[in-house]
Amino acid sequence: MTEKDREVAKRVVRVSAASGSYDVHVGAGVIGEVGAIARAAAGGGRCCVVTETNVGPLYADAVEASLAAAGYDVAGRLVFAAGEEHKTLATLGALLEGLAERELTRDDVVVALGGGVTGDMGGLAAALYLRGVRVVQVPTSLLAMVDSSVGGKTAVDLAAGKNLVGAFWQPAAVVADVRCLRTVPRDLLVDSVGEVVKHAVLADPALLDDLTRDPLVSDGLDEGRLVDVVARNVEIKRDVVDADEREAGLRQTLNLGHTVGHAIEAASGFALGHGSCVAAGLCIVARASAAEGWCSDETAARIVAAVSAQGLPTGTDLATDVLLGYMAHDKKRHADAVNVVVPERVGSARVRRVSLAELAELVDLGREGVGA
Numbered sequence: 001m002t003e004k005d006r007e008v009a010k011r012v013v014r015v016s017a018a019s020g021s022y023d024v025h026v027g028a029g030v031i032g033e034v035g036a037i038a039r040a041a042a043g044g045g046r047c048c049v050v051t052e053t054n055v056g057p058l059y060a061d062a063v064e065a066s067l068a069a070a071g072y073d074v075a076g077r078l079v080f081a082a083g084e085e086h087k088t089l090a091t092l093g094a095l096l097e098g099l100a101e102r103e104l105t106r107d108d109v110v111v112a113l114g115g116g117v118t119g120d121m122g123g124l125a126a127a128l129y130l131r132g133v134r135v136v137q138v139p140t141s142l143l144a145m146v147d148s149s150v151g152g153k154t155a156v157d158l159a160a161g162k163n164l165v166g167a168f169w170q171p172a173a174v175v176a177d178v179r180c181l182r183t184v185p186r187d188l189l190v191d192s193v194g195e196v197v198k199h200a201v202l203a204d205p206a207l208l209d210d211l212t213r214d215p216l217v218s219d220g221l222d223e224g225r226l227v228d229v230v231a232r233n234v235e236i237k238r239d240v241v242d243a244d245e246r247e248a249g250l251r252q253t254l255n256l257g258h259t260v261g262h263a264i265e266a267a268s269g270f271a272l273g274h275g276s277c278v279a280a281g282l283c284i285v286a287r288a289s290a291a292e293g294w295c296s297d298e299t300a301a302r303i304v305a306a307v308s309a310q311g312l313p314t315g316t317d318l319a320t321d322v323l324l325g326y327m328a329h330d331k332k333r334h335a336d337a338v339n340v341v342v343p344e345r346v347g348s349a350r351v352r353r354v355s356l357a358e359l360a361e362l363v364d365l366g367r368e369g370v371g372a
């Protein structure tokens, strides 16, 4: 550790939800504090680290050492194969059997160490095992830090679609160590900035301008800036989720860029990352909103500039009817209309209900205009 490493201040963000409150500890090097944080937030005697084959070899030793130093009886490690394709009921079953074999009791603690897939898997296993044991989330990807670690959603995929089986289960604590981002593949890191831009558009004009001036991911990672940005993103998601814990109203605005983004993701056969698709969706809906007079041209231009500065796509070549085919199957669709989140200005968005025909028009409008 260099002198510079040590200078980065830690930030603690308190998240209060109706079903439980917890702290999100954001810092550089805080992985060594997982044991003490778990001890204070969750107590318990025995713990088990749930992780996957990429992240486990990098960080599980350090996390387990920290847990042991805090007095935990570390009951072995449960490692599943990394990747979204393993976010399944079969993996969940294996994890649950593993927790039972290790004789974890209701007072014990699951520590989920990894990206969003691990957060979902470990969180759902904790929600179900013995009808619920405490879980400490240790997100190691940018997406997991800024998005999935807040809100208490956990899920696995079915053959019929992503995230179709799950539960709301709040963690006892979250420990986000931005130093873990050093080992994340660069493309994936850049991809996840799509969600950061989305949060900035929803709630923080200053953050959006800061991202536009200076892309978040550059040659060296600025840990101090990452701590600030992750903590701010946690606050933004918290404020939305706080107001509305169970998916309705305000929480829907977190879907900004996602209606079109999900369609691009599916139509590209998941070749394009989720964050990149959200970024493109964000730009399309921003340009369409400017064309409709729902926001100013300047707002749309600022959004597109912020996306472009990160090196993320600002549009798509996929045909509108192809995208519409996927949007018509969106699980958030009700009757023949879909809810689309549109920016009103930087810092505010609203949900609009549009027919599929209107949606097609929006996608077409969103291909023209600023930065297209």
Ligand SMILES: NC(=O)c1ccc[n+]([C@@H]2O[C@H](COP(=O)([O-])OP(=O)(O)OC[C@H]3O[C@@H](n4cnc5c(N)ncnc54)[C@H](O)[C@@H]3O)[C@@H](O)[C@H]2O)c1
Pocket (backbone or CB within 6 Å): 052, 054, 055, 058, 082, 083, 084, 087, 114, 115, 116, 117, 118, 120, 140, 141, 142, 143, 144, 147, 148, 149, 150, 151, 152, 153, 154, 155, 162, 163, 180, 181, 182, 183, 184, 185, 188
């Ligand atoms: N529960 C929620 O609220 C919520 C919200 C958003 C997304 N998600 C879920 O999150 C998942 C996507 O998250 P993700 O992008 O983190 O996926 P992921 O967990 O698959 O991680 C992406 C890749 O990065 C690797 N990785 C993670 N951290 C690393 C590190 N520090 N060093 C090296 N490699 C590392 C992983 O092994 C994997 O290969 C999806 O399954 C999505 O559904 C959940």
Ligand SMILES: [Zn+2]
Pocket (backbone or CB within 6 Å): 195, 258, 274, 278
């Ligand atoms: Zn998303």
